[in-house]
Amino acid sequence: MVAFLGGCPMRKMGLALAFATAVPLSGCVQTRQFADLQFTPPQGDYKLLVLRPDVSVGSLTTGGMVDPRADWTDQARANIIAALRAQQAARGGKVQILEHRNQVPGVTEQEAADFERLFSAVGNSIVLHKYLGDYLPTKRGKGLEYTLGEDAVRLGQKSGYDYALFLHAEDSVASTGRVALGVLGLAGCFVGFCAPNVGGSSQLDYAGLVDLKTGEVVWFNVVQAGSQVPGISFGDLRTPQGSAQMVERLLGRMKPGLAVRRAAAESH
Amino acid sequence: MCVCCPEVSRRSLLIGGAAAAAALTTGVAQARVLPRDMVPLVGPGYRPTEKDEQGIWQLMDRAEEEISGSNLLITDPKLTGYLRDIIGRVGGPAAKDFRIYLAHIPDFNAMMFPTGFAVVFSGLLLRMRNEAQLAGVIAHESGHFLRRHMIRSWRDQKRKTDIFAIAAMAAGVGGAAGGVYLGDYVQLAQLGTILSLFQYSRAMEAEADAMGAKNMADAGYAPIEMANIWEQLIGEETASARYRRKRRRRGSLFDTHPSEGSRMVDLRADAAEVTVPGRQYETGRERYLARIGAIRPMLLDDQVKLNDPGASQYLIETLAQDGWNGLLRFYEGEVWRLRNRHGDDLRAAQSYAAAVAYPDAPADAWRWHAISLMKAGRTGEARIAFTRYLTMKPDASDAAWVRQMIG
Numbered sequence: 001m002v003a004f005l006g007g008c009p010m011r012k013m014g015l016a017l018a019f020a021t022a023v024p025l026s027g028c029v030q031t032r033q034f035a036d037l038q039f040t041p042p043q044g045d046y047k048l049l050v051l052r053p054d055v056s057v058g059s060l061t062t063g064g065m066v067d068p069r070a071d072w073t074d075q076a077r078a079n080i081i082a083a084l085r086a087q088q089a090a091r092g093g094k095v096q097i098l099e100h101r102n103q104v105p106g107v108t109e110q111e112a113a114d115f116e117r118l119f120s121a122v123g124n125s126i127v128l129h130k131y132l133g134d135y136l137p138t139k140r141g142k143g144l145e146y147t148l149g150e151d152a153v154r155l156g157q158k159s160g161y162d163y164a165l166f167l168h169a170e171d172s173v174a175s176t177g178r179v180a181l182g183v184l185g186l187a188g189c190f191v192g193f194c195a196p197n198v199g200g201s202s203q204l205d206y207a208g209l210v211d212l213k214t215g216e217v218v219w220f221n222v223v224q225a226g227s228q229v230p231g232i233s234f235g236d237l238r239t240p241q242g243s244a245q246m247v248e249r250l251l252g253r254m255k256p257g258l259a260v261r262r263a264a265a266e267s268h
Numbered sequence: 269m270c271v272c273c274p275e276v277s278r279r280s281l282l283i284g285g286a287a288a289a290a291a292l293t294t295g296v297a298q299a300r301v302l303p304r305d306m307v308p309l310v311g312p313g314y315r316p317t318e319k320d321e322q323g324i325w326q327l328m329d330r331a332e333e334e335i336s337g338s339n340l341l342i343t344d345p346k347l348t349g350y351l352r353d354i355i356g357r358v359g360g361p362a363a364k365d366f367r368i369y370l371a372h373i374p375d376f377n378a379m380m381f382p383t384g385f386a387v388v389f390s391g392l393l394l395r396m397r398n399e400a401q402l403a404g405v406i407a408h409e410s411g412h413f414l415r416r417h418m419i420r421s422w423r424d425q426k427r428k429t430d431i432f433a434i435a436a437m438a439a440g441v442g443g444a445a446g447g448v449y450l451g452d453y454v455q456l457a458q459l460g461t462i463l464s465l466f467q468y469s470r471a472m473e474a475e476a477d478a479m480g481a482k483n484m485a486d487a488g489y490a491p492i493e494m495a496n497i498w499e500q501l502i503g504e505e506t507a508s509a510r511y512r513r514k515r516r517r518r519g520s521l522f523d524t525h526p527s528e529g530s531r532m533v534d535l536r537a538d539a540a541e542v543t544v545p546g547r548q549y550e551t552g553r554e555r556y557l558a559r560i561g562a563i564r565p566m567l568l569d570d571q572v573k574l575n576d577p578g579a580s581q582y583l584i585e586t587l588a589q590d591g592w593n594g595l596l597r598f599y600e601g602e603v604w605r606l607r608n609r610h611g612d613d614l615r616a617a618q619s620y621a622a623a624v625a626y627p628d629a630p631a632d633a634w635r636w637h638a639i640s641l642m643k644a645g646r647t648g649e650a651r652i653a654f655t656r657y658l659t660m661k662p663d664a665s666d667a668a669w670v671r672q673m674i675g
Contacts, residue, residue, distance in 0.1 A: 058323065063429025068323030113337045177430065184437050 029235075031249055033221035034130055037143040039257035041219075042093060042163055042209075049104065049161040049212075050097040051116055053080055054168045057237055060201060062177030072173070072238050079243035080169060087247050096161075106158040115148070115155055119166050119217075122146050123208055126220050143257050146217040148210055156212025164210040169246065171237045174200040202226035203237070207250050218257075223249045300534045301474045303482040303542050308360045308414040314384075320426075321382075321419045328383040335369060335387060342370045342390060342563070350559045351388060351406070354399070357487040358407035358480070360414050368406070374570035376501065380409035382418030393560050394567035395500065395583060397590060399552025403484050404494035411479030417472045473525045474534065481538035490549035491539035498532035504582045511578030553590070565630060568599040577607040594629030597622045601636060616640065624653070631660035635670070642673070651675070 042048065057072040081097050088095040098104065101112040126146055129136050139145055156162070174182075182200060203226065209219040223246065225235065235249075236242040255261070316322045335341075342348075351368045359366050367385035375391040386409045396402040412418070477494070485491040505528075525531075543549070560567075572580050580603045588596050601619030604612040617640035623633040638653035654674050658667060 056327065061426050061430060063426060063431070063433040065426055065429055067320050067426065068327050069319060070322040070326035071319070073323070073326060110337060113334075117334075181433055181437055184434075184441060 029223065029225040029249065031221060031223045032131065033219065033255060034126070034144040035220075035255060035257040036145070036211075036216060036218040037257040037259040039143070039218045040260055041254040041256060042091075044092055046093040046162045047160065048088065048093050048095045048163045048165060049159065050084060050095060050165045050167065051112075051119070052098045052101065053077060053084075054166075055080060055170070055237070057171045057173065060172045060174045060178050060199075062175065062181055064178075064199065066172045067175075076169070076171065076237035076243065079237060079240050080167070080247060082240065083244040083247040084167075084251075086244070087251060104155075104159050106160070107155060111155065111158075115151065115164075116166075118148055118151060119164075119208065119210065122148060122217060123166065123168075123206070123220075126208070126217065127206065127222070130220070131222055143259075144217060144220055148215050148217065150215060152210055152212055152215035156215075159212075161212055164212055165207060165251075166210070167205075167207045167250070169203070169205040169237060171203045172201060173236065173238075200226070203235070203246070205246055205250050209254075219254060221250055221254075300537060301471070301478040303478040303538050306411070306415070306475060306479040306482055308362070308479075309416045310414055311361050313365060314362060316419075320422070324419065324422065325383050328381050328385075331381065332367070332383065332385050335385075336367075338371070340371050340373065342372050344563070346559065347563065354403050355386065355406050355410060358403050358483045358489070359410045360479075360483050362410070362413060366410065366413070372570075374567070374574060376504075378405050378409050380412040382413070384413050386410075390563070390567055390570065393563070394571055395504075395586075396497070396556070397500075397553070397587065398493065399556040400484065400489040400493035400550065401497050402556065403487065403489045403552075404480060404491075404497060407480035407484040407487075407489075408476045408494070409480075410483065411476035412472070414483075415472070415475050415479055417476065421469060421472060470526045473531075477531060477535055478538055481535060482542050485539075485542035485544075485549070488548070488550060490551050491542050492536065493551060495532050495535035495539055498528045498535065500586055502528050502532070503586065504579050507582035508576050508579035511576075565595060568595065572599055572602045572606060575606070577603050592622075592626075594623045594626030594633060597626065598630055598633035598636075601633070605636070613640070613643070617644070624656075631657055631664070634660065635664075635666075638670075638673075 055077040057076045058066040058068040102109040104112045128134050205223040211218045235245040355366045355368050356363045365384050369387045373389040375389050378388045380386045481491050584600050597619050601616040604616040620637040623629045624637050634653050634657040638650045641650035651674050654670050
């Protein structure tokens with residue numbers, strides 16, 4: 001974007017960047033989920049609407065910038081959708097995965113867009129206050145206490161779905177140059193300048209589940225994967241295996257809310 | 269990391285390096301880009317063919333989807349059609365490919381995205397005095413696309429950060445092997461890299477100005493109007509700063525755009541260069557006012573509520589150079605009333621009184637005129653003014669109160 005007077009309001013990028021620096025990159029995969037206290041993972045005969053997955057894959061340049069790649073992104077999105085279908089089929093619900101905003105039955109494109117934007121705003125809040133360290137004392141011990149309000153309930157009534165799932169995935173793959181830079185840093189260890197950890201590929205995925213009966217965000221999960229040493233990979237979204245692994249990490253182990261787990265523990 | 273640092277004078281190193289970094293950026297004063305050298309780098313229906321540009325286009329298509337559906341947009345087809353007509357005139361070979369959106373944001377700005385869609389802020393429409401000025405800004409933005417600035421600067425950034433990363437690593441490893449600490453040099457190189465990124469950005473703004481001047485003159489708009497925009501902007505910023513008892517911010521090495529003063533001077537020279545003797549150039553003032561007339565009250569209302577009386581007053585006076593009217597006098601009064609310093613109520617009252625003398629005075633001018641008269645104890649005249657207000661706005665939200673005041 002080239003502004004007439006300068007200044008670029010790219011908030012989303014800023015958030016992703018803050019995320020990348022706040023969560024320590026330890027060369028491993030971290031996941032952390034939050035759920036509404038009363039949350040029970042959907043089972044049996046439910047109808048799930050998956051909003052258009054927000055996917056971006058880029059190449060990490062030698063200098064550390066992420067070069068977006070259209071072909072990789074398309075490939076990764078197709079893989080993720082296929083993996084989602086396979087994973088949800090095993091759970092027994094009826095699933096529709098949107099590719100365009102105009103595919104929600106009974107809902108206009110504009111309403112679907114507004115719903116996505118509302119979730120994006122609420123999702124950013126969740127990330128900020130539950131993951132980035134800016135914790136709110138009033139939300140402590142209450143699980144996940146966020147809602148999309150009446151608009152989500154109306155969307156559920158119009159479309160006939162029980163749940164809506166949002167999914168975000170961004171992946172940057174270390175380029176050959178970046179890997180070479182890490183190798184040079186590693187070589188430096190022999191002469192006393194040891195810097196192999198310049199930062200390599202990294203992945204940030206998150207998903208949120210909204211109960212369309214109540215409008216509440218009932219479950220949220222973040223998967224952060226990254227390696228400080230370029231050249232080490234951990235599931236490449238461009239491959240079907242990597243995408244399946246990501247979907248499994250993100251959605252595979254949906255835990256019930258705290259109150260539900262306590263009640264289950266007491267009844268045993 | 270290396271901890272053995274030999275005795276190198278840090279001061280001499282820093283001074284030498286700073287000089288080197290300064291030499292990299294000759295700063296604000298750089299040679300003028302000539303409009304005749306500005307050849308469009310894209311043709312009609314341009315699509316990217318290389319991977320990195322395709323990646324950016326895909327991201328930007330998503331951005332456009334969000335922006336085009338934003339509830340901040342003004343979607344009045346009369347206005348958006350007008351903007352489209354203008355970009356169709358000054359957009360060069362890509363004229364038919366551009367999309368242009370009008371955002372309801374009371375700031376002086378416009379931006380071009382790398383895929384060829386532009387966003388114009390409503391604050392721009394308030395500040396432009398004629399169609400040629402608006403066309404100048406749009407031509408400048410089109411220039412960014414025609415000269416492929418986004419992808420060029422992206423590649424430039426990639427190249428420079430790559431070189432820096434390799435050089436920094438090589439300096440560390442090489443320095444450690446040779447037993448010298450090169451950390452200071454690395455820091456200077458980093459500064460140099462950052463400064464040269466900003467310089468590339470300024471050079472491209474200068475290109476867009478030159479390309480814009482050429483295209484607007486080709487379309488028959490008076491090219492000098494583009495230089496006048498900067499004169500107005502400098503005046504506005506100075507007035508705004510004076511009210512806040514501060515000085516206008518001056519250019520620095522980290523500016524992404526050339527200073528307004530240098531842009532104004534260069535654009536004057538550009539205007540002289542692109543003007544063909546004997547050809548008629550228009551400003552399109554009448555057409556401009558006819559097209560934006562309907563939203564001008566809204567634009568002025570946004571502006572006076574920014575709590576920036578210096579800028580608001582300057583803007584109103586600048587617009588009034590083309591003739592005072594009821595609308596401008598009313599908002600002049602609003603600036604004083606909202607500022608509310610000692611004596612401002614009287615200044616506001618004078619403006620409202622002046623406003624209602626014009627046939628185009630808005631209903632609210634009569635309302636505030638009536639209130640001012642009431643305060644001054646001139647109840648008889650106030651009743652007449654209130655009555656006039658109710659005639660113009662019978663279903664005003666405060667109609668019941670006004671009727672009671674009339675008695």
